[in-house]
Structure formats: C-alpha cells, structure tokens
Amino acid sequence: MDDLYREVIIEHYKNPGYRGRLDPYDIRFADNNPLCGDHIEITLRTDESGTITDARFDGHGCAISQASADLLVESIIGKSIEEVKHLNKEYILDMLGIDLGPVRLKCALLSLKVLKAGVYGLGEASDSLVE
Amino acid sequence: MDDLYREVIIEHYKNPGYRGRLDPYDIRFADNNPLCGDHIEITLRTDESGTITDARFDGHGCAISQASADLLVESIIGKSIEEVKHLNKEYILDMLGIDLGPVRLKCALLSLKVLKAGVYGLGEASDSLVE
Amino acid sequence: MCTCLLIDILTMLNINEIRNDFPIFQREVKPGVPLVYLDSTATSQKPLAVIEAMNDFYRRSNANIHRGVHTLAEEATELYEQSRVRIARFINASAAHQIIYTRNTTESINLVAYSWGRAHLKAGDLVILTEMEHHSNLVPWHILQAERGIELEFIPVTDDGLLDLEAYKTLLARSPKLVSFAHMSNVLGTINPAAEIIRLAHAAGAVTVVDAAQSVPHFKVDVQALEADFLAFSAHKMCGPTGIGVLYGKTALLESMPPFLGGGDMIKEVKLRSFRPNSLPYKFEAGTPAIAEAVGFGAAVDYLTSVGMDAIAAHEHEITEYALERLEEVPGVRVFGPSAQHKGGVTAFTLDGVHPHDVAQILDRDGVAVRAGHHCAQPLHEKFGIPASSRASFYLYNTKAEIDLLVNGIYKVKEMFG
Amino acid sequence: MCTCLLIDILTMLNINEIRNDFPIFQREVKPGVPLVYLDSTATSQKPLAVIEAMNDFYRRSNANIHRGVHTLAEEATELYEQSRVRIARFINASAAHQIIYTRNTTESINLVAYSWGRAHLKAGDLVILTEMEHHSNLVPWHILQAERGIELEFIPVTDDGLLDLEAYKTLLARSPKLVSFAHMSNVLGTINPAAEIIRLAHAAGAVTVVDAAQSVPHFKVDVQALEADFLAFSAHKMCGPTGIGVLYGKTALLESMPPFLGGGDMIKEVKLRSFRPNSLPYKFEAGTPAIAEAVGFGAAVDYLTSVGMDAIAAHEHEITEYALERLEEVPGVRVFGPSAQHKGGVTAFTLDGVHPHDVAQILDRDGVAVRAGHHCAQPLHEKFGIPASSRASFYLYNTKAEIDLLVNGIYKVKEMFG
Numbered sequence A, B: 001m002d003d004l005y006r007e008v009i010i011e012h013y014k015n016p017g018y019r020g021r022l023d024p025y026d027i028r029f030a031d032n033n034p035l036c037g038d039h040i041e042i043t044l045r046t047d048e049s050g051t052i053t054d055a056r057f058d059g060h061g062c063a064i065s066q067a068s069a070d071l072l073v074e075s076i077i078g079k080s081i082e083e084v085k086h087l088n089k090e091y092i093l094d095m096l097g098i099d100l101g102p103v104r105l106k107c108a109l110l111s112l113k114v115l116k117a118g119v120y121g122l123g124e125a126s127d128s129l130v131e
Numbered sequence C, D: 001m002c003t004c005l006l007i008d009i010l011t012m013l014n015i016n017e018i019r020n021d022f023p024i025f026q027r028e029v030k031p032g033v034p035l036v037y038l039d040s041t042a043t044s045q046k047p048l049a050v051i052e053a054m055n056d057f058y059r060r061s062n063a064n065i066h067r068g069v070h071t072l073a074e075e076a077t078e079l080y081e082q083s084r085v086r087i088a089r090f091i092n093a094s095a096a097h098q099i100i101y102t103r104n105t106t107e108s109i110n111l112v113a114y115s116w117g118r119a120h121l122k123a124g125d126l127v128i129l130t131e132m133e134h135h136s137n138l139v140p141w142h143i144l145q146a147e148r149g150i151e152l153e154f155i156p157v158t159d160d161g162l163l164d165l166e167a168y169k170t171l172l173a174r175s176p177k178l179v180s181f182a183h184m185s186n187v188l189g190t191i192n193p194a195a196e197i198i199r200l201a202h203a204a205g206a207v208t209v210v211d212a213a214q215s216v217p218h219f220k221v222d223v224q225a226l227e228a229d230f231l232a233f234s235a236h237k238m239c240g241p242t243g244i245g246v247l248y249g250k251t252a253l254l255e256s257m258p259p260f261l262g263g264g265d266m267i268k269e270v271k272l273r274s275f276r277p278n279s280l281p282y283k284f285e286a287g288t289p290a291i292a293e294a295v296g297f298g299a300a301v302d303y304l305t306s307v308g309m310d311a312i313a314a315h316e317h318e319i320t321e322y323a324l325e326r327l328e329e330v331p332g333v334r335v336f337g338p339s340a341q342h343k344g345g346v347t348a349f350t351l352d353g354v355h356p357h358d359v360a361q362i363l364d365r366d367g368v369a370v371r372a373g374h375h376c377a378q379p380l381h382e383k384f385g386i387p388a389s390s391r392a393s394f395y396l397y398n399t400k401a402e403i404d405l406l407v408n409g410i411y412k413v414k415e416m417f418g
C-alpha cells in the first residue's frame, strides 16, 4: 500500500468527524489553495481563558487536505489559542505520518494556514504562517 | 590581408572625397545606428528633372560605415531620385566587395538607410528600407 | 499495442521513432515504471534536437547579441535572428519583425494590454473575452478594468463546451474595441472558429488577440489566413524551451504602439532625460533576451515541421477519439468539452467521489502523469459547477497503449476509494 | 605565462582548472586561433555544471511546476524552488520569497517602475539616478516621466569616473522619493559606495534600487548589510543561462505593491471579472516561468560559491591592475574610469584615429573578443565627449597572458590605420 493513502487518511476523508460549521462561533476564517482551488473554512468557539472548546472545518478538496483538516480540528479542541499560534508544518506531518512533495504539502498545510490566519486575525492565509 | 579592411575601405575612410555638408541643399537627412551610435548625415542637391547634381555625407563611425557612405555618395551623383529609391543591400556590398556578418552589415547599410529615408521623406531610417 | 502501431503508421507518424527523439522517455518514474506523460497541455517534452541546439550554443557560440562585432557575437546574433525567421515562417507571418520574443504567452498578452491597451482603451470601452479563457487572458484585462474602467463581457460557453456565437454577435452590436480569445481551450479542448470570430470582430471594428498557446503547438496556424491582429504562444508547449514565447502582431499595429519595457536594445538613442525607441521588433525586446532559448525555439519549429503539423494533428485526433471512447465507458467518469470533432488533444474529467488531486496522485504510482486542479481556468470550472478536474492531454509522442494505462489506473482509483 | 600562473595560485584560483570548467574555451575562433574572451560584462561564459544542470532537467525532470502532483511536476517544482533558496543565500536575503524571478536586470527594474513606481510616484516627485547608468536604469524612468510627470535628477560623474557624493547630498535635500543607481558601472568599472548611497537615501526618506547587474557576478553582495530596498541582477552575467534574472525586494515593500503582469500562477483566485493576487514571490511571476533556466541559475550560484567570490574578486582585481598598466603604455590609448582601487574588471578605452568597431573587428582576427559601441550607456559616453568606446572586461577565467594578446592586437590596429 502507498504511504500517501494510509487507511487513516482515506478514513478521515470519507468519514470526517469534525466537518461542519459552528454557529455561533468566536473565530471563523476561510481561504483557498491557489494551486488547485481547494477550500477550507474553520469555525472555533473559545472560553474566556482562550481555550478552544469546539471546532469544525468545512470545504472541499483532496483526501490529503480534507483528512488533515479533520485531524487538525480534532486535535486542537482543548488547546489554547496561544498554543495554536505555535503549531507548525511538522505538527501536521506527524499526524498524517507521511512524506509529501512540495505540491501535496500545500494541500496538507491548507487547514493549518487557515487556522493560524484566523487566530492571528490576518487577512489571508499565507505560506509564511507554516514555514 | 583581411577582406574587411581592403585598401579601398581604409583609403575612403582616411581620405573621404565626399565628406561635408551642402548648403543650400534640397534634401537632408540624418540618423544613428542604434547599436553603436554611428551617425550619418546626407545632403543632396537635385535639378528639376530629379537628377542628383551633388551630394555629401557627414558624421562619425567606423571605417566600414564611413567608407560605405563615401562610396555611396560618390556613386549617386548623376543618378535620379527614382533610381536611388531602388538601391538595395547588394548595391552597397558590391561596392565594398566584402562579406559582412549581421552586426557589421548594419554599419555598412547605415548610409543607404539614411539616404533612402531622406528621398522618401520618412521620419526615420528603418531596417526595412534596405531589406 | 500492435494495432496502435499500425494505425499510427497509417496517419504518417512513426511513433517509435518519434519517442526515440525524446530522451525523457528513457527514464523510469520509479524503478520499473516507465513514464506515461499525459500532461503536454501544461508543457511538452523536448526532443534531443532542441536540447542539443541549446547545449551547442552554450558550448560554442555563447555571447550577447546585436551590439558585438566579435565572432561569437556575430554567430549568436545570427542564430537568434534566424530563429525569428523560422518562427515567422512557421505561422506564415509575412515579416520576421512581426515576431516579438517574450517570456511566454502570458507576457505576450500583457504586452498587448499594457502597450496597445493603455494607448487605446478608456473608461467604458468594451473588451470581449470568453468564459473558457485561461487566467492569462483574464487577469491582464482585470488589471486594466480596475485601472481604467474598461468594460468586460464574455462569450458564453454552451453545455457541450462550444462558444455561443449567437450571443457573440449580440455583444458585437455594442461596438467592442477588442476581442481576445483562446484559439483552443486548455480544459475543454474546444477548437474555436478563430477565422470567423476575427472576421466578425473586424466587421464590428474591433481589434483581435488570439491566445494561441494551445493551437500553434498542435495544428497548422496561418496568421495571414486568420487575419489575426495579435497572436500569442509559448515555446515550452511546442517542444521548445521554457523562458521564451512570442507575440505576433500586424506591422501597422505594432508600429503604432508605445514601448512597454524600457532598457537596452529597445532604443535608437538615449539622452539623460529622454529616449527614442528602436524599430520593430527590437522596440519591444528590452535588455538581454532569452538568446539560447531563441536558438532552442528555432530548433523546435524545425523539428515540428520535419514531423509535419498535419500528421501531428491527425495523430492527436485519433488518440483523442480513442481516449474519449475509453473514458466514457468508466462508470462515474464525466468528460468535459465537445465531441472529438471540435476538440484537440485534451480530456478533462471528474470521477465521482474522488478529488482530482487524488486521481492524479494515484495514477502517478503507475507512472501516468496527468494534471489536476483548475488548470488556470477557475471561471470555467465554476461554470461547470466543479472546483477542479483531472486532465489528460496528448501530443505527437503519445500512444493508444498509454490511454489504456490511464483507464486501468482510473479503475484502480475507483477501487481504493470505492 | 609561468609567472601569471604562479600569481593566480597565490590568489587562490587555479586558473587552468577553472578554464577547463568552461567548454567554450576548447573552441577555436577560427582554425588555429583560440578564443580570448574579454566580453564578460556583456555576458559571461557558462561552466559545464550549468549547461549539464539544464540538460539533465530537460532529459529527466521536465514538467510544468506548482500545479502538478505527478512525479515530474514535483521534481521540477522542487528544483525550481531550491534554486530560489540558493540564490537568496548567495546574496544573503533573509527569505526565499524575496527573490522574484524575472527575465533579466532590465525587467527587474521595469517591474519596480511599473508596480512600485505607478503606485507611489506622482507628478513632481523626484527620482535620483546617476550619469553612469545603463539604459536599463534610465529608460523605465523616462517612460514614467512622460506618463506621470515625475522629475529626474542625476548624480554627476567626476572626470575620473566617480560619483560626486557632495552633489548627491545637495540633491537629497530636495526630498527624492527614489534613488536608483548602478552598483558597478559597466563602462567605467566604478564600484559605487552602495551602502553609503543607500544610508543617505534612507535618511532623506527615499526608497533605493540597486542595479547589481555588474556587482553580484563579481564580488560578494549582501543585501542585508547594504540595506537595499530593491536589487536587480541577471543570471547570464554570472555563469548562468540567458532568460532569467532576479528582483530582490524587502518583504514589506513587495507585499505592498500591486501585481505587474497578470496571468497564471500569480493569482490566488480568479473570477470572471476579478482576481485576488497570490502571495510572494508568486504574485510577480505570471505564466509559466523560465523553469530550466532557474535550475541553471541555481547551478551557477553553486559554481561561483564553490570557487569563492572573494577569490574571484581578488583575481579580477589583479587582472585589471595589469590591464590598466599595459593599456596605458600604448600611445593613443585613453582608458576611462577610475584607478584600479575603485574599479571592477572593466576597461573601456579609445584609440586615437580609429573607431572602436574597427578596433574590435581587428582584434577579433586574433580571437580577442572585446565589445565596441556605447555599451548601453549613451549619456555617459556623451559626457566624456565620445560616441563609442572599446571595452575589454574580465572574469574568473581570464589570464594576464590574454591581456598581453589584447595589447599586441591594439598595436596591430595602430599599424593598419597608422
């Protein structure tokens, strides 16, 4: 079997646990992968201490981008906003457990870029957020 | 000895017979070779039948451009304006009696371009005049 | 495999010989997996003749051009200009000075937008594009729209991927200044009726730009027969190197245009505070150009001519017909664009329930290279209600056997995501 | 020849080994006449490593970048982006996204003039240039002057070929918006005090552009130490291929700038009537870029690094000192520019009574390649009262023995025209 399509990825792609949209929410951000048009929206709720109490992702894209989003959103519930600001590329790759070339890497990192742009209150999800 | 610097060319360069400026003149035109800044001005006098009665060139440039100008100007005295309009690249190359690569060709053809732009009353001496 | 070979011979291409001309086909994608390259719409592979022409240039004749009198400079200038003559001949331009070297199709279209556009278009002026344009023929006009307030209208695309010419005629009644359109779509494969579109545009008083990025590489294009005002294409899509493209233009139009980029070579005379522009084509070629690439481009044009553009078009047509037949038999596959009759060698498709990236990635395991994404045509994808597609595209070196490998691969994808 | 070799070893260059790296030195200009290439200021020769890197790319990894997920596209993207990282390191840029690939220095400067210039400069705004600029750093500003009514002033050049910094300080009192200048003159060879010019410009509130076409190839340039806002250079002058150059910019400046060319790759999202630009560096790279050339550029930077920029600079300095000494001894020769102390490896000269074209042409018989003309610096030539000059220029592969051949050749020219 190919690394890239480990069971866990296909599973999270087909049956995501955290797909959806919170309403009301405290933080919401959405952006595209300009290379392929993949789209991710993330909504978060936080408590007064800055801890993430619930999170969802929505959008469309390939198995890698959607599975990463699902894994990422699952993993940040209970974390603080400050912690999320420090998540990096390796965090995602460790969760996925695969190696990626530069193009697919962008798929994998889209949800993290969107998340970080959201918590930083930025206008767009730029590559520099996950370098 | 090298073709390119045949005695006739060095001779016309060092001792041009037709360098100068007619005043008054009937036709005057000047232009540059954009590649090297060589400059040629040609002044002509014609009679009422359109025959060139006298001609001079002025300017600065390499031996090839100046010798061609001298040879060209010498050769057109007595020719009609209509004849001059039909002079082409080969006319110059035959007079010089040498082969030229594309860059030096521009030096050799500058005076003819200037002459033709002058007799056609054009704004500039373009390459297409001698193609 | 046998039958394919036979048919290819009938269409005049000796496919084995052609494949031997392209060194990359000797490579394996991974050990034991040969390359099945179905991505020529993005960029084509390069024959040895092109690679060697550039190699030779750097090993023997490399020098800067135009302003040098030494032997290497003369050789380099001659090679650079000879390529221009060969490219002019390839598209039947009447003069070599109508061939402006640019980086690619994109820069060619931007040159028109910046130079011709800013000289001739003002607020309220109408520019007609189509719904099937590549971003390269959209964004330059978006920029001009934001800057100048020009108006943009789009010839609609029908459900079967053709331009709606009736709607075009209605738009023409609004007296557009410019009509700019793709000769062939890089997604649908649609070959648009360029001569007719241009004829109608001229009758309405509009200037025309043909985005020929996908046409000049794949079939005989005659700029004089088309009466195209401007026409743009890229070397890298037609067996040539990256880094060079062409803008063709009618002489009178090019001469009337102000320069675009300023610098060395594009000038006739420079003073501290002013300059006079050079004549064509140099007026639009500022700075040291892509010299080795021009040499490679000339070699590419020679190569394509030696194979024969009609033979290439016939071969691609046959491959495309076969590909459509095979793809349409796969349950869940939806192919976009018209029937083979109106189509060049491009098949964009979706597979139910699987994202195009995953399709492409899984095909890649078997060495099958297809592209996935919006192919720089987001508005067209939006029109068809999809964010992305997979695209297999064909050129002179592809075979029917490769189509079979593509289709086998798609079945594997279905299995994995089943 | 012996002593030269010895000295070259002392400056750390093994000149024979280096010459072996460049295949073109195996060629004879004509039978029996080896190449003496003294025209590296126009364009440099290419080492085998660079030629082979591009060769390999086309033979093994050729594909379009960024938008592909198949193996070749991944490889090509990685190679293209790795080169960017290496180039960033070469000039000590803090981030790879500050390296924008362009065609050449000329396009880089035009990019600043079109994008930054049109966003920030209005009628009456002052731009300071110098009297020693290449046309590439004049004409883009002439175009903007004609379009916008900006004002241009010029730092004067002294008789010995240096910038008059006192006059510069006076100009700065007029609050310029931009100061754009050559790091090193391609005619005089003058190495301008870039850090000081920039420091003074910043103190006056101006943005700076460094035309580094002649500096980055020849000595270590550190954009952070210089505090340059923009810096432009070309691969072909630094052992790399034609068709590719770089614009370096400070991130905040580049981010604040509107896009220049519109098309594929420079967008984040395109609708029929609008687009959102991509992030850096892609925002400024529209259409299929010079991919193979980027790969070659990376190899060039590696090659120069492996030889060592300090060793290259020391070698060139020695050759230049020797050339000045030998040229000045020839009666009728006049060399322009400062003494060796302030000068890179460029010697422009005139010979009484003989036009530079004829000098160059006659030298060519002995295989000695020098350039003749105005070297795209007409205003500077006008300043010195000459229409043209001959120029011998040096790079890592030149030897003192070649200078001797140059000088012998000049004596022959004198004889012919004597």
Ligand SMILES: Cc1ncc(COP(=O)(O)O)c(C=O)c1O
Binding pocket: C264, C286, C287, C288, C289, D041, D042, D104, D105, D106, D107, D134, D136, D137, D182, D184, D185, D186, D211, D213, D214, D234, D245, D376
């Ligand atoms: C100082 C200087 N600036 C700019 C340029 C232009 O470089 P390019 O022709 O590569 O754009 C040159 C090279 O001729 C140069 O020497």
Ligand SMILES: Cc1ncc(COP(=O)(O)O)c(C=O)c1O
Binding pocket: C041, C042, C104, C105, C106, C107, C134, C136, C137, C182, C184, C185, C186, C211, C213, C214, C234, C245, C376, D264, D286, D287, D288, D289
């Ligand atoms: C129809 C069409 N137009 C324009 C382009 C842009 O070509 P380039 O990227 O070479 O500028 C392409 C290629 O992707 C294309 O297919």
